[in-house]
Amino acid sequence: xxxxxxxxxxxxxxxxxxxxxxxxxxxxxxxxxxxxxxxxxxxxxxxxxxxxxxxxxxxxxxxxxxxxxxxxxxxxxxxxxxxxxxxxxxxxxxxxxxxxxxxxxxxxxxxxxxxxxxxxxxxxxx
Numbered sequence: 001x002x003x004x005x006x007x008x009x010x011x012x013x014x015x016x017x018x019x020x021x022x023x024x025x026x027x028x029x030x031x032x033x034x035x036x037x038x039x040x041x042x043x044x045x046x047x048x049x050x051x052x053x054x055x056x057x058x059x060x061x062x063x064x065x066x067x068x069x070x071x072x073x074x075x076x077x078x079x080x081x082x083x084x085x086x087x088x089x090x091x092x093x094x095x096x097x098x099x100x101x102x103x104x105x106x107x108x109x110x111x112x113x114x115x116x117x118x119x120x121x122x123x124x125x126x
Contacts, residue, residue: 009120022096032098040092047109093119
């Protein structure tokens with residue numbers, strides 16, 4: 001099974017920014033559809049954003065449009081999630097997931113991906 005590794009989480013004040021990264025261990029995430037998900041305490045895992053293999057197609061949940069940006073970092077062969085104007089309700093564990101079967105425009109925000117990382121904690125608090 002492929003392994004994904006998230007990084008970039010931490011404690012940040014409201015209004016701040018973070019950039020999360022998703023890397024593959026022993027493979028390149030650039031060859032997959034990649035999605036980002038969040039699980040807040042006591043809540044179900046929520047699909048936030050996805051990006052196609054080519055990088056030409058992206059998709060966002062309505063709750064994060066305008067504040068979250070997904071992209072590919074070709075220099076580091078990672079997929080990032082830039083989060084701006086952080087709010088306390090953005091607190092949670094952020095996961096990246098990869099799929100060869102999905103399309104981002106189709107099921108990209110649904111949790112049926114084949115491979116998942118262990119997550120990185122984001123806490124937004126003053």
